Amino acid sequence: GAVVSQHPSWVICKSGTSVKIECRSLDFQATTMFWYRQFPKQSLMLMATSNEGSKATYEQGVEKDKFLINHASLTLSTLTVTSAHPEDSSFYICSAPLSSGISSTDTQYFGPGTRLTVL
Amino acid sequence: AQSVTQPDIHITVSEGASLELRCNYSYGATPYLFWYVQSPGQGLQLLLKYFSGDTLVQGIKGFEAEFKRSQSSFNLRKPSVHWSDAAEYFCAVALNTGGFKTIFGAGTRLFVKA
Numbered sequence: 001g002a003v004v005s006q007h008p009s010w011v012i013c014k015s016g017t018s019v020k021i022e023c024r025s026l027d028f029q030a031t032t033m034f035w036y037r038q039f040p041k042q043s044l045m046l047m048a049t050s051n052e053g054s055k056a057t058y059e060q061g062v063e064k065d066k067f068l069i070n071h072a073s074l075t076l077s078t079l080t081v082t083s084a085h086p087e088d089s090s091f092y093i094c095s096a097p098l099s100s101g102i103s104s105t106d107t108q109y110f111g112p113g114t115r116l117t118v119l
Numbered sequence: 120a121q122s123v124t125q126p127d128i129h130i131t132v133s134e135g136a137s138l139e140l141r142c143n144y145s146y147g148a149t150p151y152l153f154w155y156v157q158s159p160g161q162g163l164q165l166l167l168k169y170f171s172g173d174t175l176v177q178g179i180k181g182f183e184a185e186f187k188r189s190q191s192s193f194n195l196r197k198p199s200v201h202w203s204d205a206a207e208y209f210c211a212v213a214l215n216t217g218g219f220k221t222i223f224g225a226g227t228r229l230f231v232k233a
Binding site for chain 2: 093107110
């Protein structure tokens with residue numbers, strides 16, 4: 001099946017620094033990718049939709065200047081947490097639909113997630 | 120507003136016993152429904168999905184789910200649970216709102232006892 005990878009799998013950083021998380025579709029192209037955030041013992045919350053070659057679409061309440069998303073190629077989307085603070089500590093997960101279009105029938109493939117801890 | 124509810128935060132089942140995980144959704148149109156499983160250190164894995172047609176959907180690992188429009192439910196079932204099924208299970212609905220968004224339920228943690 002399709003594979004989505006994330007790097008790093010975990011990262012610890014100091015408060016005030018920026019952290020970049022990569023999401024790659026390894027064996028398929030993805031014009032759209034999605035970024036989720038998952039707090040301990042909670043569900044996944046959609047943060048933003050990453051669009052190749054255009055600006056990301058952020059969900060209500062998500063600060064676009066804090067969570068910078070770049071979708072530079074058909075296989076790579078990056079999420080940069082700028083000026084990270086302890087409350088940004090969370091599990092960040094990306095996903096990509098297999099088809100090139102945007103359809104509710106697309107099956108999404110999820111990355112393994114990135115655990116961010118901000119000290 | 121669209122939502123997905125999983126009423127059970129956690130469930131404990133004996134190995135070999137049957138399992139049913141509940142899921143209710145709130146969505147005006149015909150929903151596209153999914154069940155995912157998340158094991159520690161691993162990404163979400165799709166168990167099954169319902170788009171249309173037969174309301175009883177078969178998935179991987181022996182799981183099945185039944186879509187009941189009258190009850191706005193999409194419960195996940197397995198006739199005989201294995202210890203390796205212990206994980207977090209998420210019900211989700213995909214929304215066609217000009218883009219593709221997935222709304223997840225809060226999840227149900229399954230514990231399997233010997």
